[in-house]
Amino acid sequence: MAETTGELRTLIxxxxxxxxxxxxxxxxxxxxxxxxxxxxxxDDMTAAQWGRLLGTGVLIEAGDRFVIDDPVAVSEALGNAEDTTAENAEDTGWSVSDKIAGVSALTLALGYRVPVIRDSVGPMVDVLLTPLEAILPFYLVVLTLAAGTGLVSIVIQSRMTDYEQMGERQERMNAISERLEKAKERGDEGAVKRIQKEQMDVMTDQLGMFTQMLRPLAWTMLFTVPVLLWLYWLMLSPAQAVTPTAMVFPMLGRIAWTAKVIGPMQAWLLWYTICSVTSRQLIRRTLNIQTSPT
Structure with missing residues (x-):
């Protein structure tokens, strides 16, 4: 006996x-x-999918062929699934708070080029970090900030990103690509056109997921950009600094914080990047936080 319309809808x-x-x-x-x-x-499905249709009772035997037990129920279930997909696509839109966070993050990022923003953010962050500077060497201050912003970004990313859904869509796209290749090898133009249309639909969904992935980035920037602006301001305002002017790097020796070590990258930014990348890896492994599709 076939599944009911409600059960079919849930399955689909x-x-x-x-x-x-x-x-x-x-x-x-x-x-x-x-x-x-x-x-x-x-040509358009796997044997496993065919078996599932038989197992759910969607298809029933009719001599040497099969018929759909309840075409209306299947059609309604597919229609409901499409409506749900459309609703989910709308849900991936940014909320008002997300948009405010995005605009604020972009405004802060302009501080790298606009001195007024940098000179406003730098002193404010400096007031908050003065106690930390007083008890730790500057290189440990940078390490602490890199680890802190890394932890915040990982937590935000893990909470705001649906990795399971991303993984499912990636698997679906891979399956479609395989089917498309087989259809091309057979020279089945009809199947190629159907599969290409399906591929375009999935790619449209993935574009919506990409927009959704930018949400955690906006919130993360609210924490990381002020820290980087403070470091940048500190290096450009030596009169304000209570830090040493140089650090001893492995294999590189004693180098001034403002010295360029890799292209235009200065020593302080290199140190921050090393600390950030390393701490993020340690945090992921220690807390077992997922940051990519499975």
Missing amino acids: ERDDELADASAVVLAAAESGDGTVAWNDVS
Whole structure:
């Protein structure tokens, strides 16, 4: 007995491959005499997907072919899945607070080029960090700030990014690409056109996911940019600095913080980058925080 419409909707919403397979058999059945066989759809789905359709009762035997037990229920389930996808795409939009965070982050980032912003942010951050400077050497201050901003960025990224959904879409895109290659090898122009359309739909969804991925970046910048602006301001305002002017780097020897060591990169920025990258790796492994699709 086939699943009910509600059960089908739940299954299809949770399984993109099942939705694709259901759509394929429905289209094949409607384009013919209402029946379908494995040979009719084998180019557009896997044997495992066909087996799932049989297992859920969507397809039932009709002699040497199969019919969809309840075409209306399947059609409604597919329609509901499309509506849910559209709603999810809308949900990936930025909220008002996200937009405020993004504008604020971009404004702060202008401080690298606009002295007024830098000279305003630098002293304010300096007031907050003076106690830290008083008890730690400057290189440890930079290390502490790099580790702190790294922790904040990792937590924000892990909380605001749906890695499971990203992984599912990536797997779906890989499966579509494989099907497209096979269709091209067979010279099946009809299948190529159908799969390319499906590929474009998935790519549109991925573009929405890319926009969604920028949200944690905006919030992260609210913490990292002020720290970098403070360091930048400190290096440009030696009269304000209570720090040594140089540090001993491994293999490089004693180098001034403002000296260029790699291209235009100055020593202080190199040290911050080393501390940031290293601390982020340690934080990920120590706290076992996911920061990429599985």
